[in-house]
Amino acid sequence: MSSSTGVSGSVAPGFEEVRAEFAAVVAEEPEGGGAQLAVHLDGRRVVDLWAGEGVSGDSLFALYSSAKGAAHLLVALLVQEGVLHLDEEVAREWPEFAAEGKAGITLRQLLEHRAGLIGVDGGFTSEELADDRRLAERLARQKPFWEPGTAYGYHAFVIGALTGEVVRRRTGRSLQELFEERVRAPFGLDFHLGLPAELEPRYLPVRPARPAPGRQADGPAPDSITGIAFNLNAAPPTDLVEFANTRSVRAQGPASSGGVGNARGLAAMYAAAAHGLDGRPPLLTAGTIAEFGPVRTRGTDLVTGEQDHFGLGFEAQSSRYAFLGPESFGHSGAVGAQSFADPRSGVAYSYTRRSFSAGGGGGAAENHRLAAAAVRAAAVSRTDAARSGTVG
Template sequence: MPGTTSLVHGTVATGFEGVAERFATVVAAERDPGAQLAVYHRGRQVVDLWAGQEVSGDSLHALFSSGKAAAHLVVALLVQDGTLDLDRPVASWWPEFAAEGKAAITLRDLLAHRAGLIGVDGGFAVAELADDRLIAERLASQRPYWQPGTGYGYHAFVIGALTGEVVRRATGKTLQQVYEERIRAPYGLDFHLGLPEHLEPRYVPVQPLFPEDREAAAAHAPAPDSLTGIAFNLNATPPTDLADFANTRMVRALGPASSGSVGSARGLARMYAAAIGQVDGHPPLLRPGTLAEFTTPHTPGRDLVTGESDHFLLGFEAQGVRYPALGPAAFGHSGAVGAQSFADPATGIAYSYTRRRFSFGGGGGAPENQHLIRAVVQAAGSAR
C-alpha cells in the first residue's frame, strides 16, 4: 500500500502478505507508530513485523499483564505434574492466608478471580507492587472485598503474587524461577519476568497517553474507593501511574508476575506457540487434558472490576469473547499498554502485538487488534 508499507520492517511467510498490509495500515493511522507483531502458525513463525523509529524486532517493551499468562502457564505445568491441586485450599500451603475468612478459598478460586482479594486498604506503595513477596504478605491479612465465590473481578495487580506464593510454598522456588527454568530458558523466549541488567539497553521506555487523551482518560477515571479503583491501586497515595511504574528499573528487575513483564512480540508469540504445539522439536508444554482444563470458562457473568462479560477461562482471559474470529478455547492475556497475545488451539495460531505508547479506549488489547487478528485468522485459514 503506497505511503504505508515503508513504515513497516520485517518479514511474513507466503500467504500472510495481507497481515503485513493490515499492520501497515494500522501503524500509519497512529501518531506514534511504535509497535511489533509476531505470529506463529502450527509451530512455525509466519509474521515478524515492527514499525517506529525507536523500535526494532529486538526491542523489549513493558508488557504489563501479559506476564499473567506466563504465571498461569507455570501453574498449569505444576498442576499437570501433580504438584498443585486446583481444588485444594490455598491456606493448606499458605496458613497465614486463612485470616479474615479466607480459609475455604481454593487455588481454582484464585485463578478464576473469585477470591475478592483485589487489593489492600490504603493501596500499595510502588516498592510493594514491584515485589510479589511483599504483595503476598499484605494480602494474607486483608479481608476480601466481596464474599469469595459469589462473584468475580479482575485481580489486576495481585493475581500473580497470590498464585506465586502458592507456587513458592509448594516448590520452594519463586514463580519467576520456575518460569525461567521450565519455560523461558528451554524455549529461548525473549520474554522476561525479571529483566537482566545486561538486556536493559534493548528496553524501549513505555510512553504515556498523549496529553489530550490523558485528560479524557482522567475525566472517566474510576473513583479510588471503587472496586475498579482498588484493583488498579488508585486508592494509594499517590495513585499508581502505569508508565512511571513500568519505566522503573526496580520493577523490571524483580518482574512482578501481574504487572512487570518485559519482552518482545517474538518472545511472547513463541511462548504461546510452545504452550499448544511443537516448537523447534520441543514437545508442547501443555498436554491435552491440561489445556482443556485451563481453557474451560470459569467466570460467567459480569466482571465486578472491568465490567466485561464472561472474562476469564482459568487464569487466562477468554479470547473468543473479545475476538469472535477465534475459537472458544483461545486463551491469552492483554497488557495495559494495549498489548495482546494468545494461542488458539483450534487454528494453531499464536499471536502477539506490542506497543510502546498507551492506547486510549483499548479496553484490554488496543482496538487495532480486532483488525490484525481478523487478518491473521484469514491468512491462517488459507495456508496449507
C-alpha cells in the same frame, strides 16, 4: 508513528494481508509510537513485523499484564504434573492466608479471580507493587472485598503474587525462577519476569497515550472496586507509565504486572505452550488446555465490566474474538498488547505496543483486525498445505 515510518520485517507467503493490516494500523498511530506483531502457525513463525521510531524486532517493551499469561502457563504446567491441585485450599500450603474469612478459598477460585482479594485497605506502596513476596504478605492479612466465590473481578495487580505464593510454598521456588527454568530459558524466549541488567539497553521506555483533543476521561473513584484493583486508593495513586519505567519493577518482574519482552517472545511462548516449538511437543496437553482456556465464570467482571472474562488464570480469548476457538487462551497487557494461542486454528499471536492505546486498558481495538487477518491467512495456508500434501 506514521505511514512515513514504514514497516520492517517479513511474512511468509500467504500472510501478505496481515502485513497490510499492520501497515494500516501503524499509519493511524501518532508520530513516535511503536509496535510489533509476530504470529506462529503450528509452531512455525510466519509473521515478524515492527514499526516505529527506534523500534526493531528485538526491542523490549513494558507489557504489564502479559506477565499473567506467562505466570499461569507455569501454574498450568504444575497442575498438569500434579504438583498443584486446583481444588485444594490455599491456606493448606499458606496458613497465614486463612485470616479474615479466607480459609476456604481454593487455588481454582484464585485463578478464576473469584477470591475478592483485589487489593488492600489504603493501597500498596510502589515498592510493594514491585515485590510479589511483599504483596503476598499484605494480602494474607486483608479481608476480601466481596464474599469469595460469589462473584469475580480482575485482580489486576495481585493475582500473580497470590498464585505465585502458592507455587513458592509448595515448591520452595519462586514463580519467576520456575518460569525462567522451565519455559523462558529452554526456548530462548524474549519475554522476561525479571529483566536482566544486561538487557536494559534494548528496553524502550513506555510512553503515555496521546489524549483525544478536547476530551478528558474521568477515572474510577479511588475507593471503588475498580479503583482499589488498580491501586488508585494509594497515596499517591499508581501511575502505570512511571511504574513500568522503574528499573526495580523490571528487575523483580512482578507476575501480575511486570512482564518485559517483545512480540517474538510472546508468540513463541504461546506456540510452545499449545502447538510445539523447535521440534518439541507442546508444553500443555489438550486436557490441560481444555481445563484452563475456556470461560469458567459467566457474567460481568466487577472490576472491568467485561463479560465472560476468564478461564483459569488466562483471559478467555473467545469471549473477545468470536473467530477464535473456545479453548483459545492468552492475556492482554495495559499498553494495548494482546497475545494468545488458538488450538483450533494453530495460531499463536502477539501484538505489542510501546505507547498506551488511546482507549486505555488491555487488548487495543486493532487486535480484532490484526488477529482476524492472521487466522484467515492461517486457514488458507493450512488448506493449501493439505492440498499440496494430497497431490504429492
